[in-house]
Amino acid sequence: MLEALQLPFMQRALLAGLLVGGLASYLGVMVVQRRLSFLGDGLAHAAFAGVALGLLLHQEPLWVAIPFAVGVSLAITWVREQSSLGDDTAIGIFFAVSVALGVLFMSLRQGFAPDAVAYLFGSILTVTPTDLWAMGLVALGVVALLPLWPDWAYATFDRELALADRRPVLLHDYLLAALVALVVVVSVKVVGIVLIAAFIVIPAATARLLSQTFAAMTLRAVGIGAFSVLPGLASAYLFDIPAGSAIVLTQALFFLLALGLRRL
Amino acid sequence: MTATAVEIQQFSVRFGEFQALQEVNLSVPQGAFVAIVGPNGAGKSTLLKALLGLERGALRDGPTQVSGTVRVLGLPPRQVPPGWVGYVPQVKGFDRSFPALALEVVVSGLRRRWPFIITAQERKKAEAMLDKVGALALANRRLGRLSGGELQRVYLARSLIREPRLLLLDEPATGVDAVGEADLYRHLEAYQRETGATILMITHDWEAAQHHASAVLVLNRRVVGYGPPERVLCHECLSQAFGHVGHGHGLVLKGD
Numbered sequence: 001m002l003e004a005l006q007l008p009f010m011q012r013a014l015l016a017g018l019l020v021g022g023l024a025s026y027l028g029v030m031v032v033q034r035r036l037s038f039l040g041d042g043l044a045h046a047a048f049a050g051v052a053l054g055l056l057l058h059q060e061p062l063w064v065a066i067p068f069a070v071g072v073s074l075a076i077t078w079v080r081e082q083s084s085l086g087d088d089t090a091i092g093i094f095f096a097v098s099v100a101l102g103v104l105f106m107s108l109r110q111g112f113a114p115d116a117v118a119y120l121f122g123s124i125l126t127v128t129p130t131d132l133w134a135m136g137l138v139a140l141g142v143v144a145l146l147p148l149w150p151d152w153a154y155a156t157f158d159r160e161l162a163l164a165d166r167r168p169v170l171l172h173d174y175l176l177a178a179l180v181a182l183v184v185v186v187s188v189k190v191v192g193i194v195l196i197a198a199f200i201v202i203p204a205a206t207a208r209l210l211s212q213t214f215a216a217m218t219l220r221a222v223g224i225g226a227f228s229v230l231p232g233l234a235s236a237y238l239f240d241i242p243a244g245s246a247i248v249l250t251q252a253l254f255f256l257l258a259l260g261l262r263r264l
Numbered sequence: 265m266t267a268t269a270v271e272i273q274q275f276s277v278r279f280g281e282f283q284a285l286q287e288v289n290l291s292v293p294q295g296a297f298v299a300i301v302g303p304n305g306a307g308k309s310t311l312l313k314a315l316l317g318l319e320r321g322a323l324r325d326g327p328t329q330v331s332g333t334v335r336v337l338g339l340p341p342r343q344v345p346p347g348w349v350g351y352v353p354q355v356k357g358f359d360r361s362f363p364a365l366a367l368e369v370v371v372s373g374l375r376r377r378w379p380f381i382i383t384a385q386e387r388k389k390a391e392a393m394l395d396k397v398g399a400l401a402l403a404n405r406r407l408g409r410l411s412g413g414e415l416q417r418v419y420l421a422r423s424l425i426r427e428p429r430l431l432l433l434d435e436p437a438t439g440v441d442a443v444g445e446a447d448l449y450r451h452l453e454a455y456q457r458e459t460g461a462t463i464l465m466i467t468h469d470w471e472a473a474q475h476h477a478s479a480v481l482v483l484n485r486r487v488v489g490y491g492p493p494e495r496v497l498c499h500e501c502l503s504q505a506f507g508h509v510g511h512g513h514g515l516v517l518k519g520d
């Protein structure tokens with residue numbers, strides 16, 4: 001296993017996994033506590049439409065998917081703020097439109113699309129240096145915005161109190177929405193469209209079971225999200241199973257353990 | 265220092281087709297203790313939110329139309345320094361699943377942000393405030409495990425911690441037992457004696473209100489009555505507010 005880490009593609013896989021696991025879990029804490037768990041799925045499918053459009057236009061899919069998913073995420077947030085349609089309804093509409101567009105773009109493209117399959121199910125072992133650069137930039141952005149945690153947490157706790165205290169709640173909603181979209185898009189190559197929501201939801205939900213404070217929940221979620229990648233990747237390498245599945249199943253195992261611990 | 269704590273003129277709020285408040289006029293002198301009463305949906309919460317500058321705040325279907333003027337401590341609500349106004353929201357809108365300790369809730373009132381780490385100084389201050397409202401023992405309890413009355417004390421401590429000059433409470437006594445309610449009034453009156461602050465409190469308990477408040481505002485989309493309790497809580501005013509007055513409102517009316 002250790003000699004596997006000498007292989008450049010394994011190093012990239014590990015780094016990508018840790019970045020994606022940590023980032024998705026960090027934002028997942030806000031997403032889950034705001035009851036927006038469905039957002040991860042919605043944005044993953046927006047990313048799918050973006051990737052399909054990129055493939056259709058013969059562009060690097062990432063660069064098309066990023067503006068597409070960020071746009072969808074901001075639009076979802078706008079609809080949520082403008083109406084009292086439930087959050088799930090707002091997300092569901094964009095989810096459906098994204099899938100419809102994705103399928104349309106795929107069908108317009110001539111011939112078979114093996115690369116599209118990689119995006120659907122993820123292929124952590126084929127992460128390119130470009131993918132890593134994109135993840136690194138998003139990670140830098142999230143780290144630069146760490147000082148906003150107290151504001152995000154406050155608005156998550158009670159939006160009205162945060163508004164009464166003149167916090168820029170609306171601006172932060174859009175910022176958070178854009179960041180979640182960015183993380184989803186750069187993670188899609190690693191985890192796959194069908195599994196990215198798990199990265200956002202499961203570590204945060206696990207951490208919540210174990211934590212008495214929101215700060216502890218945040219730290220634990222990031223820890224669990226990043227750590228789950230290690231056994232996940234190892235079993236993917238050793239037993240030749242899809243890495244995305246292995247990681248998500250590891251996360252789910254931690255969730256079950258946390259549920260059990262709480263019962264004790 | 266301005267003479268009036270709250271000055272409202274011809275204030276109306278419309279949610280789409282629905283007129284929530286109509287031409288409300290209200291002047292509250294500093295140091296007053298105003299109990300706001302009225303049926304459900306009368307616009308009581310909307311009025312308090314307007315004082316916080318939140319009447320357009322949350323999710324809306326259709327445009328929210330607001331007209332008239334509101335001055336809080338002499339300023340438009342959104343220009344009032346947040347520390348000047350304390351707010352205890354209606355408990356029903358509150359998310360109990362948020363992982364937090366009571367102490368953190370109080371510190372969030374101090375910081376206007378959620379605390380990641382609480383400093384020793386903040387802890388001392390928050391504990392002193394919790395102690396004042398008889399809730400020191402709750403400091404390290406989880407929010408989700410608190411009863412309605414305990415929660416109300418924690419929120420009261422939170423709202424008082426920056427020593428606001430105006431305190432707005434939205435049904436703080438709902439779901440609280442008689443002892444808890446008596447305690448609440450005791451703490452509010454003590455705070456008022458200490459600081460000379462103004463208090464506006466929404467309540468459904470008329471009896472308690474008329475004993476403790478210096479003025480009562482009867483609201484039903486419009487101002488139905490406003491003045492000293494013994495003058496406002498008369499039979500006609502109330503039947504005007506509620507359509508009819510009878511048993512089942514839990515009202516205790518003065519002989520009239």
Ligand SMILES: Nc1ncnc2c1ncn2[C@@H]1O[C@H](COP(=O)(O)OP(=O)(O)O)[C@@H](O)[C@H]1O
Pocket residue numbers: 279282284302303304305306307308309310311322323324325
């Ligand atoms: N954001 C909103 N959009 C539409 N209608 C609202 C909104 N907020 C309050 N209302 C309506 O305005 C009326 C007054 O509400 P509220 O001020 O909460 O009443 P109260 O606190 O007196 O029970 C209610 O009928 C309520 O449904």
Ligand SMILES: [Mg+2]
Pocket residue numbers: 308309310354434
């Ligand atoms: Mg109300």
